[in-house]
Amino acid sequence: MLELKLQHILTLAELFAKGARYNFVPITTSSLGKSIHRSQQAASKHLLELESDGYIERLRSGKRVSVRITTKGHVEMSKIFSVLKSSLETSPSFVEFKGTIVSGMGEGAYYMSMKGYARQFKSKLGYVPFPGTLNVKLKDKEFIEAKRSLDAYPAIMVSGFSDGKRSYGWVKCYPARVNNSVEAALILLERTHHDDSVIELISKENIKKMTKLATGSQITIRVRVPSKPPQ
């Protein structure tokens, strides 16, 4: 449980930044106020409260007032820090989809086995996919939204081509894991015959066989995304 009031976090952080952990550092309430973007009076009150709660000590030498952070203050600050640290760091960095397997119509499979695509899959994914895409009907709005937001993340781009008779659109591939075991790729097609609520997967092997699942089964797909804390 956090003892330190949230309003005091930045004040205490500022004192740390000023080097007040192990030494008494001279400080005025008006300069401190500016640093924490509050009034001089607010800074004064913060210091009074931090002092009476035992997070800091103050010493006046004549006019000047010096402040030092106590061990208690250090502990409390470290607590808050580690709460934030762990909530940021334990955040899983994948986009998850849940849905049910629907019967593939063979159509996707047909296109994906075309030489113009297969060649690229081989060089960019490292394998020629099993001929037959796995179609998954998403269970919920949030997964449809997640599908849309995939656009924001880096993908392996397979370009479209033309065979003279007609042209074929690009395919974006997102390496993914099915039921946390089988490696596959979620593919977004430039031209698709599915609505938003269906995703397609390709894999080196037959995913149904590998996962021992059949049409109608529940399935979970995870697409890794870079977890870089922005900025």
Next chain:
Amino acid sequence: MLELKLQHILTLAELFAKGARYNFVPITTSSLGKSIHRSQQAASKHLLELESDGYIERLRSGKRVSVRITTKGHVEMSKIFSVLKSSLETSPSFVEFKGTIVSGMGEGAYYMSMKGYARQFKSKLGYVPFPGTLNVKLKDKEFIEAKRSLDAYPAIMVSGFSDGKRSYGWVKCYPARVNNSVEAALILLERTHHDDSVIELISKENIKKMTKLATGSQITIRVRVPSKPPQ
């Protein structure tokens, strides 16, 4: 400048902890309220405000509401995190003393050169000190306080002894740097003839010579302390 209201920090942290960065996570305002030690109403308001400020997105599927943190939310959280991180990490981990050199009375020097002490200095500090301690009159109350608080930090202990005629007290040594250049040790004596406002230093060489300082000069001493964030 921080945009995020302090009151929302823990709420957003909790959402991160629940995995809401890359996926919509179902959540109720009452459970969230419990997690942040606030009421259901407060949690509800936090979500509304976080949403209208663009830090989170919400999606209702019937009764259930799911929440996802936006990139803006992630950026803002990372900012706060790095503010705290840098204020904790850039905190210098030494105790500093400033004062003026006062004429050593030779007394300290006499004791410190006794075999019972010198032997221990040699094995524990690695050298037999120059015969003559440097006495520094501390400039300000805060340094006297700092001297007192040295007790809390680990020291090299030189034990007392007896030569038959009389006994000599222990000496605590704190490795230190003088004027950020010369290696020395601040010593605390069990039995001292000085008052609180004077500290004594020993060193392998003559500190005055090494630093080209004389009696009356200003001097700065830094004692390293372990910066481990407690707990």
Next chain:
DNA sequence: ATTACTATCTCACGAGTAC
């Protein structure tokens, strides 16, 4: 210049409650 009091205001929170 300082710090910190008093008065005042705003807004965060929880209680009660509608939906």
Next chain:
DNA sequence: TGTACTCGTGAGATAGTAA
């Protein structure tokens, strides 16, 4: 069960000012 209104209270902010 849920979410989110309104409203009363008081914590936390600033302004003005004393010392």
